[in-house]
Amino acid sequence: METQGNACTSLLRGLILVLLVASGTAARADDTTPGRDPKQPIDEAYTQKIRKYTTAPYFSSPLVDYLPASKTVPTPEAVLGDVAGAPGILPYAEEVYRYMRILEKATPRVKVFSIGKTEEGREMIAVAVSSEENLKRLEENRARLAKLADPRTIQLDDAEADRLVAQAVPVYYITGTIHSPETGAPTALMELAYRLAVDESPYVKRIRDSVITLITPVVEVDGRNRMVDIYRWHRSHPNDFYPPLIYWGHYVAHDNNRDAMGVSLKLTENVLNTFVGWKAQVLHDLHESVPYLYDNTVGDGPYNAWVDPILTNEWQMIGWRNVADLTAFGMPGVFTHGDFDTWSPGYLMFIAAMHNGVSRLYETFGNAGADTETRTLEPEEHSRTWYRPNPPLPKALWSQRNNNNYEQTGLLTSLHYFAENSRLFLKNFYLKAKRSVGKPSAEGPAAYVLPADDPRSGSQAELLRILEKQGVEVSRARTAFTVALPAKKQTAPKPDAKDAAAAKPAAPVVREFPAGSYIVRMDQPYSRAADALLDYQYWSPDDPQKTPYDDTGWTFGELFGVQVVRVTDPKVLDAPMERAVAVRAPGGVRGEGAVFAIANHAEPALATLRYNLRDVSIDAAEEPFEAAGRKFPRGSFLLRGIGRAELDRVASELGLEAVALAEVPGTKTHPVRAARIALVHTWISTQTEGWWRMALDNLKVPYTYISTQTVAKENDLRSKYDVILFPPLGFAVKPTYIVNGVPTTWGNPLPWKNTPETPNIGKEDFTDDIRPGLGWAGLARLEEFVRKGGLLLTAADTSSFAAEIGLAGSVSTTPPQKMKIVGSVLSTLVVDAASPIAYGYGEKLSAYSDNGPIFSFSNTAGARPRRRPASDATKRPTGRGTLDDPDFVVGRPGVETPPEPKTEAWETPAATDEQLRNGYRVVPPAWRPRTIFRYADAKELLVSGRVEGGDEIAQHASVVDVPSGQGHVVLFSINPIYRGETRGSYALVLNTILNYDSLSVGRKLAEK
């Protein structure tokens, strides 16, 4: 419907334009007509260059094919030495900032704000452009917007809201180049700022007067500067291949645009604070990986189920109108809809969707640099579809200027549409906030409760701090309180079920929560942000969308391993409570004594404590014990040789409770080591291992960061390291790719090094040539490291690598047939609670898995595991008698077939007597894989997200410890450290590290 409406509007507008021209009144165009004001002189030289660098006239528009001249305000040429989008020119972030600050000095229509620092200490900025009057009254305006943003401040009074809407100026926030290889946005945004400040055409003036445009020209500043280094290297070595951008940012690559839930990166936090602080209405994020302009605001289904339908309608209005506007200019390849599904709230733009604004995203077409090149598209990119009636050209000469033209034209028409409809969008901003406040009585729930008696108070506090970062108000109960919880739903009885009566809805359960429990009320403006993070997700395998764009499940309570109770009973809101600010877990020392015990509840802070107190003797209890009237689970820490005061200080900081004991408990113990860690990366991709680095850095667990090439060169890895972590690359590659790397028989070396030519590169790690891989020598070194007592830990794709290349004993991986598990939360169960890896965990653990490898074990060296469904053994062959009768052979007495030993999917089959006859290939029980956790049964596997064909991985090992030589290889099928969202499974890795030389503790061996 919207398309038709917009097409009509464009037609009508075209007609009006024709009429205006015909009647000779075009000279004084009204403010709905895009194009220059003929009375304002243009910058002739700049304009000529725009036209020169645009490769065809239809790759431009009347909004950007000229540059208005100004006597006082310098153009981007002042810093770039050429026009925005000129070939060969890619500015560093500092150059972009310098220009923005030149603008700020030259015109009262521009103001620059520092919005924080990056991981590497570089500045991030936001540039406000609007009329002088609007910028003078920023604070006054912000106060109005703040009231609309929090309707509780005006008692949800619609009439007052209307008065505020009439006076307020909306804020439209644009963010550029979050993805460092997508390089065009900074110059487009420099020129956009100039146009918005200088252009006197009625069309642009309308924007300037009615909207505050806020611009962060570079979101990933660390990565931008590295990208510019690479581009400049390429310019000075024009005949060479140039290295790919191995490090897009300090920690991760494209995943920096998946952090809007966990808010663990600085760029997310800075943009979030800016969006929420300015009470902005739109967050429009610029990307460059689809020709020529894909407005993925509309996307495809399924839409995120927690956003207000008012927002999804705004997406349609803005998106389709935007396409219509650019199509009317004759620009090919502009479309919306497409294959982006808008389910996950992890994208940067979703900060707006979760905070009552409008999230928007452009994919324009970039050349990953500023070279002009002929670009040939894939058929699916240039095909004509119902939503792309004017597709991109199959082949075209494409320049950075073209890209800048599309970006600016899209933004200017968007801003103009927003200006024209600012009252509507401001009112919607208020309505969405008001409906968020009304959530308890509308769709519910009333609140989420995090009980005060959760043993994992550290992870609970961490989860609550993320909600606080999201702008969510957290409250704390002053007294105990009770609420009614709905009874667990009975599964619908089969029609012929005898006990249909038993399936009647059960009575609700009353639950009491202790004083001090945390309450996340849903009658607050940002309730949706909390609801989306804490609720469960279900993506049906029958959904027409078969290729989810990103993760399908993320339930934070599950992934943090803490209790989160969804409460629909409105009584919860009446519990006496107060606002909790900067939530912290309680910690410190209780009691008197020379030995201190800290209960192990799989809190990551325990590892921080171990490394912080390097000289203190810390042992782990191998069995649960009771002391000082308390219960301590397996793995609890016992500390000696530390003063009470020092421990009290450290434990308070870390939110750990230590109990002083008069004497050492009698339980068996072993030392907990501050193991020396190497974290290994490839030169293929550092995308997913970056989340591991970030987690270890945040926990202050030290490690040496080395590449697979360094592994190959180290003479004796074991003398330097106790533990080698080899976290996932983020996508499965052939195991031989990790070994061989890129052939060096052709091409030139691709350096990743800090040189005067590339000052921003090579500080993470460096090499003269990124092409060589681990090498067969490196593989031998890893094998030797384990043989000599080292511990190698792999996860997800590196576990597949280890199994397939032969580093993991008799572990194999089975390729999935129908299984499709797309970034989901799965239920796993402890198999061997006595293993130190399981310390602090209960029976169940929810974990993140993305089509994790399916592990199977063979009892014979070199053999593939036999696939034999357990049920086969119970079937009988064709013969005499009934199903339960024995068969007989005519002419001899019957014999019973010896029963086959049952083997579970997570176990190694016992060796048969036949195998054991001269069984030199039979793996002795002590050398078989020890499964610590396994995936739950198929029926219980899904916690959140999408699972199809889950029976293929159900019951198989999710964490397995493989002894090898004097050491161990520990393989994870799940990814335990991911996007700052999986704190509940961090301790699996940390336990493995701290107990690397005691991993066989508690192991029970099979008989055969």
Ligand SMILES: [Zn+2]
């Ligand atoms: Zn991108």
